[in-house]
Amino acid sequence: MKKKFLAVALSLGMVAATTPLSVQANQQWAQDAKFKHVLLISIDGMHSVDLLNCTEGLTDINGGAPYCPNMALLRAAGVNYLETSTSKPSDSFPGLTAIVSGGSPRAEGVFYDVSYDRSLAPPTKTTGNGVAGGTCEVGSFTGTTTEYEEGIDYNKNLLNGGAPSGDGDARSINPNFLPRDPANDCKPVYPWNFVRTNTIFTVVHQAGGYAAWSDKHPAYSSVSGPQAGGGTLPQNLDDFYAPEINSIPVSLPGIKPAGQDICNPIADPNFSTNPALSGLGAYTDSFVAIKCYDTLKVNGVLNQIAGYNHNRSVTTGKVPTVFGMNFQAVSVGQKLIEPNVATGGYLDNIGTPTPELLSEIGFVDYAIGQFVSALKKAGAYDSTLIIITAKHGQSPIDSVRYTRITKTGPVTTSPANILDAQSCLPLSESPSNPTGIGPTEDDVSLLWLNSSCTTEDAVALLEKQSPATDNIAGIGEIFSGPSLRTSFNPPGLPPAADPRSPDIIVTPNIGVTYSGSTAKLAEHGGFSHDDTNVMMLLSNPSFQAKTVTSPVETMQVAPTILKALGLDPYSLEAVRQEHTELLPGLQF
Numbered sequence: 001m002k003k004k005f006l007a008v009a010l011s012l013g014m015v016a017a018t019t020p021l022s023v024q025a026n027q028q029w030a031q032d033a034k035f036k037h038v039l040l041i042s043i044d045g046m047h048s049v050d051l052l053n054c055t056e057g058l059t060d061i062n063g064g065a066p067y068c069p070n071m072a073l074l075r076a077a078g079v080n081y082l083e084t085s086t087s088k089p090s091d092s093f094p095g096l097t098a099i100v101s102g103g104s105p106r107a108e109g110v111f112y113d114v115s116y117d118r119s120l121a122p123p124t125k126t127t128g129n130g131v132a133g134g135t136c137e138v139g140s141f142t143g144t145t146t147e148y149e150e151g152i153d154y155n156k157n158l159l160n161g162g163a164p165s166g167d168g169d170a171r172s173i174n175p176n177f178l179p180r181d182p183a184n185d186c187k188p189v190y191p192w193n194f195v196r197t198n199t200i201f202t203v204v205h206q207a208g209g210y211a212a213w214s215d216k217h218p219a220y221s222s223v224s225g226p227q228a229g230g231g232t233l234p235q236n237l238d239d240f241y242a243p244e245i246n247s248i249p250v251s252l253p254g255i256k257p258a259g260q261d262i263c264n265p266i267a268d269p270n271f272s273t274n275p276a277l278s279g280l281g282a283y284t285d286s287f288v289a290i291k292c293y294d295t296l297k298v299n300g301v302l303n304q305i306a307g308y309n310h311n312r313s314v315t316t317g318k319v320p321t322v323f324g325m326n327f328q329a330v331s332v333g334q335k336l337i338e339p340n341v342a343t344g345g346y347l348d349n350i351g352t353p354t355p356e357l358l359s360e361i362g363f364v365d366y367a368i369g370q371f372v373s374a375l376k377k378a379g380a381y382d383s384t385l386i387i388i389t390a391k392h393g394q395s396p397i398d399s400v401r402y403t404r405i406t407k408t409g410p411v412t413t414s415p416a417n418i419l420d421a422q423s424c425l426p427l428s429e430s431p432s433n434p435t436g437i438g439p440t441e442d443d444v445s446l447l448w449l450n451s452s453c454t455t456e457d458a459v460a461l462l463e464k465q466s467p468a469t470d471n472i473a474g475i476g477e478i479f480s481g482p483s484l485r486t487s488f489n490p491p492g493l494p495p496a497a498d499p500r501s502p503d504i505i506v507t508p509n510i511g512v513t514y515s516g517s518t519a520k521l522a523e524h525g526g527f528s529h530d531d532t533n534v535m536m537l538l539s540n541p542s543f544q545a546k547t548v549t550s551p552v553e554t555m556q557v558a559p560t561i562l563k564a565l566g567l568d569p570y571s572l573e574a575v576r577q578e579h580t581e582l583l584p585g586l587q588f
Helices: 002-012 023-027 048-056 069-075 092-101 200-206 218-224 289-305 329-335 355-377 415-420 455-465 481-485 554-564 573-578
Strands: 037-043 078-081 114-117 144-147 212-214 239-241 322-327 384-389 445-447 475-480 504-508 537-539 546-548
Touching: 037 092, 037 355, 037 554, 048 069, 048 355, 069 078, 069 355, 069 384, 069 537, 092 200, 092 218, 092 554, 200 218, 200 322, 200 554, 212 289, 239 289, 289 322, 289 329, 289 355, 329 355, 355 384, 384 554, 415 445, 415 455, 455 475, 455 504, 475 481, 554 573
Parallel strands: 037 322, 037 384, 078 546, 212 239, 212 322
Antiparallel strands: 078 537, 114 144, 384 537, 445 504, 475 504
8 A cells, every 4th residue: 555655646746756866966065156055034924015115115104215224235136026926825834845845735735734635644632723633544544634833832832832852843843743644654744754855955954064944833844854764853954943933922031123122021012921811822913022933033043144053052153054034023914903902914005014014024124134244244145145035925915805704604604614514524624623623714715525525516515605696705716626736736545636635725805814813804825916926035245136027936946046055956856846947037
């Protein structure tokens, strides 16, 4: 059975050859490469228009002068791509995977933080977010919801994820909360083995370079890429730091976002130093707390530039070869409705930020200025390629178009609720499961069916119960069958299909979300322009300012990074599978 699944995976392009084409060549580190370092930054949610507005200025803000001066300076010595698209779905997990692997969900099998795999078995124990534990029998492919976010931490309420040691890294992952693989002796599937191909960190580390990354969940150690023989820690990351973003906020002594002493205690009326009394359940619940959280990672990157690991417990004596972090502050500024404080988002369709979003953009820009100053101090600025992009956008920019689907009927409902009423969904994906994690729905709906409903019958239900003339589910477009296979592998079990592809994907009308949250006025995950169009800026003092208007994708970042470092882009398995091209307009 194991051989059968592997053969099918290879035929679908779901996994690649285990040995990259150019490992031997890559190990002969390219001494004459123009760039010795790549600093990769994801400003989650940052649209292309956000960069235009903040680097060129808007009449009603800052007297018309740029309100992100540091990014304006980088743009003046950079290549700016206006038509950049993220992965589809535009969730953080596939979005990040695309950036570091060069592969889409078709190649990587990564659709969402929480998705479904027909070939895996449930975790040993119920996760922190409610994916039910169950049994696993070797060779029996029952299917399970898969979770790669805070729910697999030992303790999702703690900033370090509850690890017995460590300050927020892969040691925070509880293997009992991971899905298991019946084709591999029911072993837990760690995040780095859930993705199907290697990454830039794999190639750089194996070539003798120093690879480091910081992100929002310990689960995002997935960027290390698959490793033979298992292992409980990612082998291709020399330094990984991921304090849990969805933990309960605490005071952070010594943390000063943009030089402001606002984190000890957190300067938010909803914050309490007693976690049991705090009105903040996560750092994403506060315009201030999110700056404190992101600053933890900013400080880590500054330490790495100075020749240490992220917390200065190890002296490396060098700037990493490839390193960076994600910022969450702009995403929070775009969508948060914080009780007793303010509402974020935009003031109009051209992307004029509210004061709250403006503050978050300013904070991120200040931090980028800190990175530039640190690189100059380390004598590494000229030899560093700085890449700033985003895992995902956010929809809608025109905030007044936001439409929240909150009810299960009779006024409004979601696609998952429509199908669940006819018992079409697996229990772990069912919105009526009182203890489960629920369906995968934000401003997209990913639907995996059980054996009681065919795809054709399920689509007919969606069309009948939410017709275009009385669209109670806000459905914009339904993808299934051939229309789904234009972007993804065919759904189902081997020998002819991909166990992770949804049976149906529903993209709603612009502004519609299915999250049900009253604390948000935007979301991401879908296929719309606001969801997928993000900033992309590559900068180095040797560059002449240039704007590229031809369409590009964030998955082109990965091979471009290797090329910049003098390594072989075709060392990336997904690049070979999907023929991912380098970003245009560059000369290395």
